[in-house]
Structures are given as structure tokens and as C-alpha cells.
Amino acid sequence: MSTIMRIRAITFDLDDTLWPIAPVMLRAEQRLDNWLHAHCPRAAAVYPIAAMRVLRDRIADENPQLAHDFSAQRRLSLQQALLPHGYHDDHVEGAFAAFYAERNRVECYADTLPALERLSAHYPLAVITNGNADLHATGIAPHFRFAVHASTFGSAKPAVEIFHAACERLGFAPDEVLHVGDDPELDVIGAHRAGLRSAWLQRGTISWSEASRQSAVQPDWIVRSLAKLTDLLAPPARVGVH
Missing domain, CATH: 3.40.50.1000 (HAD superfamily/HAD-like)
Structure with missing residues (x-):
């Protein structure tokens, strides 16, 4: 047979x-950056796209238990970017929702x-x-x-x-x-x-x-x-x- x-x-x-995933991620990062500038400007000033990328990579390296879960890595990155600047969990979820919607626009x-x-x-x-x-x-x-x-x-x-x-x-x-x-x-x-x-x-x-x-x-x-x-x-x- x-x-x-x-x-x-x-x-x-x-x-x-x-x-192709590269253009999707570039658009998703830009959408997230736009959202942060509109809703969390203090965090956006500290974490432009390149800095947010570095933060997300650091979170991934520091949390090997999350290696299989990119959404959890992204949420944790957003928590570390937003919460110290006076924003709250609802901002984290809003930022993630903006990113994730664009991530799915393939x-x-x-x-x-x-x-x-x-x-x-x-x-x-x-x-x-x-x-x-x-x-x-x-x-x-x-x-x-x-x-x-x-x-x-x-x-x-x-x-x-x-x-x-x-x-x-x-x-x-x-x-x-x-x-x-x-x-x-x-x-x-x-x-x-x-x-x-x-x-x-x-x-x-x-x-x-x-x-x-x-x-x-x-x-x-x-x-x-x-x-x-x-x-x-x-x-x-x-x-x-x-």
C-alpha cells in the first residue's frame, strides 16, 4: 500500500x-503601540515598540514555564509595563485585546x-x-x-x-x-x-x-x-x- x-x-x-507571520506581528505590535499611546501614555513613553519587544523577550526568558503559552507571556509583559505606571488589570486586558485582534488578522x-x-x-x-x-x-x-x-x-x-x-x-x-x-x-x-x-x-x-x-x-x-x-x-x- x-x-x-x-x-x-x-x-x-x-x-x-x-x-506569513512576520507582517502579522509587525502590525500587531504597531496596533498595541497605538492603543498604549491612546490609553496608557505614561507606559507608552517608556515602552515604544522596540522596548516592548525587549521586555517580552525578557519575560519569556525568565518564565520558561510559559514557553508553550505566548498569550500568557504577552499578558505578563503588559502587566510589567503598565502596572508600575499606575494602570490596572483592565488596561492590561484592553491592551492585550487590541494586540490579539490584530494578531488574528492574517x-x-x-x-x-x-x-x-x-x-x-x-x-x-x-x-x-x-x-x-x-x-x-x-x-x-x-x-x-x-x-x-x-x-x-x-x-x-x-x-x-x-x-x-x-x-x-x-x-x-x-x-x-x-x-x-x-x-x-x-x-x-x-x-x-x-x-x-x-x-x-x-x-x-x-x-x-x-x-x-x-x-x-x-x-x-x-x-x-x-x-x-x-x-x-x-x-x-x-x-x-x-
């Missing part, structure tokens, strides 16, 4: 797989939505993500059965357990599930260790050996677009000759 025939479900990473790659539409007609689809995007807020939730978020699961990719949790919810053995993602360590090597099939989405020019630091693990597929993966997994029906 071929690899394709064994695949019964597909899981996806989100950031830099279905959409622009999918051109190949994303057509691929999800075709693949969801053939396979149950799910998400495994270390990020904090909300599927409903991004508008792509109808294509997926569910999402496993590291923040609510309690551990992040490449942990074996988060992949197995998705497989259990899908109702299939790990070797019947294909995971698709852009990150060699988190997505491909993590999926391999958990017993899943894997597809590395090579959106850049760097080779697999370079990207994976010459890991012995090899993805089942290396594809440059989701359109190519879709052609492999869900080829269009052939029109019969009459």
Missing part, C-alpha cells in the same frame, strides 16, 4: 505554513485556501500549533475539525504528546496521519518522533539538509507549495471518455 493510501487525516501548523498565502478546500473534501483536517492564533478569528475554522494549541494542551511541539493528542482526537494511528509544516525541528522531526508522516513546506530557498542542520530524519515529502501537496494527496477526478 502506498504512503498516500495510508494517510487518513492531515494536521497543519499555522504560522509561516498557512500565512493574510493567507495564495495557495492556502484552495488547498484547504480541496483537502478537506478528502480528509479530516486539524491544527497543531505552538502559536496563539484563533481559528475562528482568522476565518479558516470551517476547514478544520479542531485545533490543538500548545497553550491549552500544556506542552508544545516537538513534544510527542501533542502530536499523539491530535491523532487520538482524529481517531487514527499516528502513521495514518500526515503533519504539514514549515519548521524542520518542530514540525517534521517532531512528527517523525511521534510516528506521524510529515511534509515539509519549503517556502524559501534553503535546502532540507541546511534547514534541518543535516538531521538524519527525512520528511515523506518536500513541497514548495500547498498546491503541490494537494495534487499529491487529492488529485482531481478524471473525466471519463464517452
